[in-house]
Amino acid sequence: MKRIVILLALLAAACELPPRNTATTTALRTADTTLTGAVEEYVMVTTAVTMPMYVNHDQATFRRWGEKRGVRVSILGPADWDVPAQISTIEEVIGTRPSGLLINGTDPALGPVIDKAVAAGIPTVVYDSDIPNSRRHAFLGTDWYQIGKMQGEEMVRLLNGRGKIAYMGILGLTNMEAGFQGLLDVVKKHPGIEVVGKFDDKANVEEATRITSDLLAAHPDLAGLCGFDSNSGPGIALAVQEAGKAGKVKITTVDWEPEHLQLVKAGVIQMLAGQKRELFTWYGAQFLYDMVHQTNRLSGNDARAGLTNVPATVNTGLIRITRENVDEFLNTAPAQ
Amino acid sequence: MRTLLNDRVYSLALTIGLIGLVAALVFPQTFPTFGNLSQVLLNLSIDTIVAVGMMILLISGVFDLSVGSVVAFSGGIAAYVMSTLGWPVAAGVLAGLLSAGLVGLVNGYLIAYQGINPMIQTLAMMGIVRGGALLVSGAVGTRVLPYWFNAISQSKLLGVQMPVWYMLLTVGVFAFLANRTVFFRRYYYIGGNERAADLSGIRVRRMKLWSFVLTSLLAGVAGLLLASRLGTALPTAGRGLELRVITAVILGGASLAGGHGRILGALLGALFMGLVSNVMILSRVTGYWQEIILGLILITVVWADLALRKQTHRLHPRRMLS
Structure with a gap:
């Protein structure tokens, strides 16, 4: 027993505690570009790597950027929405010392691992949603609160300030919760609008359809629905069409995949709050490249001066797509 | 040699060794480093702790689909108790474990004493507990956890982060118990022939109840360790973990x-999956292929094992019977 106690005491003494200073600062460190690998390689790490919206916009653009620049690009991450697995992937990638890391900011839990990448001297850019509790070098993306606000304002306009509405998305995701808040902040100023519920469609078309069908049965006077993930819109639209209420129940949602655009054209969805996702990864990758190559040197030695030679935060803005301008998007050929 | 290969533990250990050797030759700069290998172990530690419980369940012929949700729930409850109620770390940990144990108790009681099918019961519980995790974490997760709670997973011993040591301790303790105690040996009898086990005097229902409680408790421990490692309680944590863990356990024999x-x-089993995943990351294989490759590996390993057993059965029928 005595031996065990001594052994445990020794082990406890050998333990190395984590540092007390949590990464709450937004101060940036400048990349040490001397640490980049022999082969110039930029790595994107996301979660839900197979999600069509990510594949068609973020990843296609990132690959195209790599081809234009003549550098190697790699895309990694779990197939499902799994933030801990994304963190694990980033941790394993850091050890391979890529030239730059482009990280989809899916959750503030990424903060410590982003700091680890920065501490390892890897230029690190976050896109889509910011991770403000990290030391990332730059962020490019959409303000999700504004997405919710845009949907709220459109819904108030479509319903003339009166009627029951519901909204859905993936509950628990920081960016979507910010979007929900944006919507609620707008509608609470209009007492004629009644919010009947917030629902988790799990980014699944079938689930969004089921929730909408149930809502339409429970509230025959439901006037509007707002969607916050890529599959919300098609799911809501399907249930509304099946109930024979297309055009009567107003729908606003996010993203502008071909099926969303067709539904706007058909008058089933009234407005899309689109993100400029192509800009996230094109300029995100370019920022990394500019850091590695010191394209715009701002001082004799930016690293020693504590400078980052790219913008710290870029809001790429939103696209408002309605029946009036939808043809412009339907006719858009993919960028070459 | 054939007998050794027939034991999944040896054949898998050999396969892991081969993968490690090939990876070390192909990626000499990045694979065989202390940093990379300790990272691999850290990344599989949470799954392995849950897999220990799942192995006991599968030995007795059942499985639990709610473990991934319990991982999120226990972390969420602990975070709520510590951050929102302001109670000490010990109270948060205890609350997390109690909540996990309670889930296991409900699962075990309804399955063992009320006869509900384990798949249906744990599938339903998966949804209920995930909803509970979302409710308790206020849908956005509890962001600021106390320093000493984070220290549980973020501390290091001999340069290796603590969850790896907890994993090794869990495996060591349960391997010892499963080999040396009558209580755990009974699960093999139950899994082999439940009716015969019942007739021989084993309290099958009670044993089943405890196996679900134990599995949930281990998932609860894993949830606390994950929340402590991330420094936050994610309501989305553990999504898909149940299938990963079942895959690892099936791979493990x-x-x-x-x-x-x-x-x-x-x-x-978990180490094999962790190594394959690491090699694919080092090779820059995308997520699409990772899923396909892991699925193919699972089928290949089980098929090869079956083929080897059939051949041994043909050559040594008595050995197979024993």
Whole structure:
């Protein structure tokens, strides 16, 4: 027993505690570009790597950027929405010392691992949603609160300030919760609008359809629905069409995949709050490249001066797509 | 040699060794480093702790689909108690474990004493507990956790982060218990022939109840360790973990029919998956292929094992019977 106690005491003494200073600062460190690998390689790490919206916009653009620049690009991450697995992937990638890391900011839990990448001297850019509790070098993306606000304002306009509405998305995701808040902040100023519920469609078309069908049965006077993930819109639209209420129940949602655009054209969805996702990864990758190559040197030695030679935060803005301008998007050929 | 290969623990250990050797030759700069290998172990530690419980369940012929949700729930409850109620770390940890144990108790009681099908019961519980995790974390997760709670997973011993040591301790303790105690040996009898086990005087229902409680408790421990490692309680944590863990346990030698498996197999199954995943990341294989490759590996390993057993059965029928 005595031996065990001594052994445990020794082990406890050998333990190395984590540092007390949590990464709450937004101060940036400048990349040490001397640490980049022999082969110039930029790595994107996301979660839900197979999600069509990510594949068609973020990843296609990132690959195209790599081809234009003549550098190697790699895309990694779990197939499902799994933030801990994304963190694990980033941790394993850091050890391979890529030239730059482009990280989809899916959750503030990424903060410590982003700091680890920065501490390892890897230029690190976050896109889509910011991770403000990290030391990332730059962020490019959409303000999700504004997405919710845009949907709220459109819904108030479509319903003339009166009627029951519901909204859905993936509950628990920081960016979507910010979007929900944006919507609620707008509608609470209009007492004629009644919010009947917030629902988790799990980014699944079938689930969004089921929730909408149930809502339409429970509230025959439901006037509007707002969607916050890529599959919300098609799911809501399907249930509304099946109930024979297309055009009567107003729908606003996010993203502008071909099926969303067709539904706007058909008058089933009234407005899309689109993100400029192509800009996230094109300029995100370019920022990394500019850091590695010191394209715009701002001082004799930016690293020693504590400078980052790219913008710290870029809001790429939103696209408002309605029946009036939808043809412009339907006719858009993919960028070459 | 054939007998050794027939034991999944040895054949898997050999395969892991081969993968490690090839990876070290192909990626000499990045794979065989202390940093990379300790990272691999850290990344599989949470799954392995849950896999130990799942192995015991599968030995007795059942499985639990709610473990991934319990991982999120226990972390969420602990975070709520510590951050929102302001109670000490010990109270948060205890609350997290109690909540996990309660889930296991409900699962075990309804399955063992009320006869609900384990798949249906744990599938339903998966949704209920995930909803509970979302409710308790206020949908956005509890962001600021106390320093000493984070220190549970973020501390290091001999340069290796603590969850790796907790994983090794869990595997060691349960491997010892499964080999040396009558209580755990009974699960093999239950999995082999539940009716015969019942007739021989084993309290099958009570044993089943405890196996679900134990599995949930281990998932609760894993949830606390994950929240502590991330410094936040994510309501989305553990999504898909149940299938990863079942895959690891099957790879490690368990059978869905019950009666087979060793605790060490759970560790090796998870280690195998962790190594394959690491090699794919080093090779820059995208997520699409990772899923396909892991699925193919699972089928290949089980098929090869079956073929080897059939051949041994043909050559040494008595050995198979024993």
